[in-house]
Amino acid sequence: MVLELYLDLLSQPCRAIYIFAKKNGIPFQLRTVELLKGQHLSDAFAQVNPLKKVPAMKDGDFTLTESVAILLYLTHKCKVPDFWYPQDLQARACVDEYLAWQHTTLRRSCLRALWHKVSLEGWEGHSPSSVWHSPCNGWVLTRTDAVWVFSSWPVPQYRCTT
Known part of the structure; x- marks a missing residue:
């Protein structure tokens, strides 16, 4: 199952996740949530994140929110180079x-x-x-x-x- 990232690239935390995933060749499906159109306030998006905020990530049945948590999850799951998140x-x-x-x-x-x-x-x-x-x-x-x-x-x- 492909990782789904719910992002609006106008958002700095969303851009950080997007750039990190692209730079490390992490396969994902981009699900654009347009903040300026209020898409994050929809009932459909509330099923992904009840707090109605981006970024959000779905990995199968697992859902995670907050940019730092998502970035750390990706460093562990995808075995990125050590300089991103050192083993020491x-x-x-x-x-x-x-x-x-x-x-x-x-x-x-x-x-x-x-x-x-x-x-x-x-x-x-x-x-x-x-x-x-x-x-x-x-x-x-x-x-x-x-x-x-x-x-x-x-x-x-x-x-x-x-």
């Missing part, structure tokens, strides 16, 4: 730590800036650049660079590179 317990814990951090800190902060840029640009007195360069975003981006991108902490061989 401490290196894997560092990946888990980053996944938790980025999802609750980095994504939220950048999403706020994107929302202001897309939805409010051109309104009188609104400056999208002031949102992007707000103290909160500055703190997040500084920590991202200092800790996750350019640092050798905690596991140098698994750090991000630009």
